[in-house]
Amino acid sequence: MAKPAAAKKLGRNDPCHCGSGRKYKDCHRQAEEAARSEQLRLRQAQDTLLPKIIEAAQSVPDQFPPAFARFWQGKYEYGVEQMEKLSTVEDRGSERFLTWFAFDFRQADGRTLLDQLDAAVEGGGFDVDPFERQLLAQWRQVRLRPYVVAEVRKGKGLSLRNLLGDEVYEVADYGASKRLAPGEVVVGHLIPADTTPGAEAPTYYLAGAAAQLTDDTAEKLLEFAELHLADLRRRAPDATWEDLLDQRSEILNHFVVALPQEQRDPTVMERIIADGRIGLQLTAESVAALLGRALPSDEEESK
Numbered sequence: 001m002a003k004p005a006a007a008k009k010l011g012r013n014d015p016c017h018c019g020s021g022r023k024y025k026d027c028h029r030q031a032e033e034a035a036r037s038e039q040l041r042l043r044q045a046q047d048t049l050l051p052k053i054i055e056a057a058q059s060v061p062d063q064f065p066p067a068f069a070r071f072w073q074g075k076y077e078y079g080v081e082q083m084e085k086l087s088t089v090e091d092r093g094s095e096r097f098l099t100w101f102a103f104d105f106r107q108a109d110g111r112t113l114l115d116q117l118d119a120a121v122e123g124g125g126f127d128v129d130p131f132e133r134q135l136l137a138q139w140r141q142v143r144l145r146p147y148v149v150a151e152v153r154k155g156k157g158l159s160l161r162n163l164l165g166d167e168v169y170e171v172a173d174y175g176a177s178k179r180l181a182p183g184e185v186v187v188g189h190l191i192p193a194d195t196t197p198g199a200e201a202p203t204y205y206l207a208g209a210a211a212q213l214t215d216d217t218a219e220k221l222l223e224f225a226e227l228h229l230a231d232l233r234r235r236a237p238d239a240t241w242e243d244l245l246d247q248r249s250e251i252l253n254h255f256v257v258a259l260p261q262e263q264r265d266p267t268v269m270e271r272i273i274a275d276g277r278i279g280l281q282l283t284a285e286s287v288a289a290l291l292g293r294a295l296p297s298d299e300e301e302s303k
């Protein structure tokens with residue numbers, strides 16, 4: 001397939017890059033300019049829609065206390081002062097909470113805020129332009145997820161690999177590309193927006209604030225998430241990662257909150273896993289059985 005960058009340099013009267021023999025202006029030019037214009041509009045919509053969503057989140061504060069308790073696992077009690085304090089105690093804590101509240105938390109009627117906003121557009125209850133509306137519909141599926149930094153292009157963007165799968169996402173985030181290094185873990189919301197003409201997948205952006213973890217956490221975070229998947233399978237044997245994140249993505253934040261903030265400490269992570277297992281009343285054996293795999297080794301488990 002022809003690269004759009006090459007197509008850009010073509011003059012209107014040059015032969016089209018597709019080899020049709022026709023002039024560019026009579027062949028692919030119009031469609032490509034439309035695609036580039038749409039890409040730009042969607043990228044702008046990504047910039048303007050997110051603040052609208054976060055603002056809408058702040059207009060339903062009666063739902064905050066139960067959501068707050070779930071996200072922080074009861075570690076903080078909801079209050080305006082707490083929200084302010086959180087931003088210093090937990091790295092951008094109030095922003096992380098608001099993003100999760102908007103995308104993941106199910107309100108009293110069982111819908112997420114994004115579901116509600118999407119439904120409100122029709123009646124004029126949520127004011128968006130057609131491009132924002134297109135993104136809003138797609139973003140309803142977005143949940144808090146763990147990713148491993150696969151590659152960093154400093155000052156441009158980065159590739160993130162789904163820790164609970166193998167998909168790799170291209171992320172346009174100038175700030176994150178300067179902060180993060182390969183192997184580090186990001187727990188956040190990846191939102192799709194514009195698609196580069198010719199690209200097969202959309203470009204993603206990190207919504208709101210994400211938690212950033214050192215490179216020694218990936219394996220343990222996976223183990224921690226597996227405990228919760230095993231627990232979910234006790235009631236729903238066919239439960240998948242998608243089900244887990246749809247129902248309790250806040251557990252990812254529980255792991256983040258339990259980590260030491262200053263220095264690395266592997267024993268803390270061992271304790272998080274052990275506490276998780278006790279809290280969920282799971283043995284290593286039952287976890288292995290529920291995840292459908294063999295036990296690691298007998299000696300390791302008997303000590």
Ligand SMILES: [Zn+2]
Pocket residue numbers: 016017018019020027028
């Ligand atoms: Zn052509």
